Amino acid sequence: MKNHFLLIGLWLVTATAFAQNVNVKGIVKNSTDSVIAFRKNGFNAITRARDGQRYKAKLNSKGEFQITLPEKAIQEWLIEQGDQFALLDLCTGHDLNLVIDFTQIMRNRVSATGPNAAEVNFLSYLDKKQNEKYGDFYKKLNGLNPAEVLKLRKERAEFQLATLEDYRRQNKLGDDYYQWLKTLYKYEPYERTLVEQLSTELRADSNYVTLLTANGFNDDYAAMHSSEYNDLANYYMHFKMNGSKFPLKIADFFEFGTKDNLSGLTKQVFLTRQMIFFAANSKDSLYNALLQKFKASVTNKQLLQLVADERNAYWARLAESDRSKENVSQSASLNEIFKKYKGKVIYLDFWASWCAPCRGEMPNARQLKNKLKGKDVVFLYFGYNDKKENWLAARKELEIEGEHYLLSPQLIGEANQLFQITGIPHYVIIGKDGSIIDKKANRPLDAFEQLSKLADGK
Structure with missing residues (x-):
C-alpha cells in the first residue's frame, strides 16, 4: 500500500505539470443568484469519461465574476445558474471575458469581448445562419429513414463548414479551434445518426456499418480530439468482433483490439479506452497482466499517462473507501x-x-x-x-x-x-x-x- 501512495504523489506532480488553466472573467446580466457554476458537458474524447465536477464562481453586487477553469483539451462546457444554462466551447490557454444573459435564447446567452472573443461568438453566428437556412432542423428529420437522416445531417455539416470558413475570413479564429470544429463537422453526422436513429437490430446490419464508417479510421488528429470519431471506431470494432452482440466482455474486446483491425493512434486510443476500465475497477493481478499487453501496443506518452492517472485515482478511491463508514445496504428488503x-x-x-x-x-x-x-x-x-x-x-x-x-x-x-x-x-x-x-x-x-x-x- 505504501507504493500506491507514493505513486499517487507522483501522479499529482505530473498532473499539475501538464495542467492548462483558462482564466475566465465577466458579468452575468439579469442574474437570479449570487453564484454561477461551470462544468464540462459531454465526454472526454479519448477516455469517454464524463467529468461532472462543478466549478463555482461568486458574483459581486454588479454581477461580475472571475474564475480559473482546468482544461487539457477543447471541450464544450455548461454554465449554470438555477435551472438555467448556457453553452460555451472552452479552448486551452485562451483566457476569456464573457457577457452572460440567461434571459436570451440559447446560443445568444454567452458572448465575449477582447482577445479570443471570436471563438465564443462563432456559435451565435452559426446558430443564426442555420436558423435562416434550416429553421427547426430536427423537425425535418421526422419520418426519414436512417440513410436519409444521415444525408441531411451531412448536408448541414457541409453548410456548417462553409459558414466556419466565411467566419474565419472575417475574424481571428485560433488554428486549434478551427481544426477541432472541422473534425466535429466531419464525424458528428455519422455518430449522431448511430446514436439517435439506429435501433439495436439496425446497428448489427452490415449495410449501416458500411454507411456509418465511410470515412474510415486513419485520422490521428480525430483519435486524440474527437469523441464522435472514437465512438464510431468502437462501433466498428464491436461489429467486427461479434456482429454487435451483447453482452460484450471488455477483456475480450481489449484482446480483439490488439489485433490489426485498427492502426496508428486510432488503435492506441481504442486500447486506452478499454484499459481505462480495468485501471478503474480491477485488482492488481488482472490489471498488471493486461498492462503488459497494453504497453506492447501503445507508445503514446499522453495515453500511457491517462491510464496511470486512472490507476492512481483508483487507489485513492480505495483508500478513502476504507476510511468511510458507509457500506453496502444491510437492509433485508x-x-x-x-x-x-x-x-x-x-x-x-x-x-x-x-x-x-x-x-x-x-x-x-x-x-x-x-x-x-x-x-x-x-x-x-x-x-x-x-x-x-x-x-x-x-x-x-x-x-x-x-x-x-x-x-x-x-x-x-x-x-x-x-x-x-x-x-x-x-x-x-x-x-x-x-x-x-x-x-x-x-x-x-x-x-x-x-x-x-x-x-x-x-
Whole structure:
C-alpha cells in the first residue's frame, strides 16, 4: 500500500505539470443568484469519461465574476445558474471575458469581448445562419429513414463548414479551434445518426456499418480530439468482433483490439479506452497482466499517462473507501428502506458511477430538486452494480444530495424483479402510502408535474 501512495504523489506532480488553466472573467446580466457554476458537458474524447465536477464562481453586487477553469483539451462546457444554462466551447490557454444573459435564447446567452472573443461568438453566428437556412432542423428529420437522416445531417455539416470558413475570413479564429470544429463537422453526422436513429437490430446490419464508417479510421488528429470519431471506431470494432452482440466482455474486446483491425493512434486510443476500465475497477493481478499487453501496443506518452492517472485515482478511491463508514445496504428488503420515508413521495434513481447517462442526468435531478423544494418529495439514490469506492467518489464529484444506498446483490435482484429494470438510469415513483405509482417513471427533466401533483395529494 505504501507504493500506491507514493505513486499517487507522483501522479499529482505530473498532473499539475501538464495542467492548462483558462482564466475566465465577466458579468452575468439579469442574474437570479449570487453564484454561477461551470462544468464540462459531454465526454472526454479519448477516455469517454464524463467529468461532472462543478466549478463555482461568486458574483459581486454588479454581477461580475472571475474564475480559473482546468482544461487539457477543447471541450464544450455548461454554465449554470438555477435551472438555467448556457453553452460555451472552452479552448486551452485562451483566457476569456464573457457577457452572460440567461434571459436570451440559447446560443445568444454567452458572448465575449477582447482577445479570443471570436471563438465564443462563432456559435451565435452559426446558430443564426442555420436558423435562416434550416429553421427547426430536427423537425425535418421526422419520418426519414436512417440513410436519409444521415444525408441531411451531412448536408448541414457541409453548410456548417462553409459558414466556419466565411467566419474565419472575417475574424481571428485560433488554428486549434478551427481544426477541432472541422473534425466535429466531419464525424458528428455519422455518430449522431448511430446514436439517435439506429435501433439495436439496425446497428448489427452490415449495410449501416458500411454507411456509418465511410470515412474510415486513419485520422490521428480525430483519435486524440474527437469523441464522435472514437465512438464510431468502437462501433466498428464491436461489429467486427461479434456482429454487435451483447453482452460484450471488455477483456475480450481489449484482446480483439490488439489485433490489426485498427492502426496508428486510432488503435492506441481504442486500447486506452478499454484499459481505462480495468485501471478503474480491477485488482492488481488482472490489471498488471493486461498492462503488459497494453504497453506492447501503445507508445503514446499522453495515453500511457491517462491510464496511470486512472490507476492512481483508483487507489485513492480505495483508500478513502476504507476510511468511510458507509457500506453496502444491510437492509433485508427494499420495503424496509421505503418504510423510513412513509408519508413522502419517493423519487427513486437507480444509477452507477460507471454509467455515463446516469451521471449526465444528475444536474437535471438537481434542478428538479430545486423546483420541488419545500414539498414532501424525497430523492432516493440506489447504487446499482457498483463498487463502494467508485460509488462514494462519484457522489462527491457530482455533488449528489439526497438519501443514498449501495445495493447488495440480493437487493438488486429484488429491484430487477419488482421494477422490471433492464438498464440504468432507471426511475421509480412511490406514493406517500408506500404504493408503487410508476415502475418506469420519467427522467428528471420530465418528472416535475407528476411529482408535484403527488406531493400536493392530487
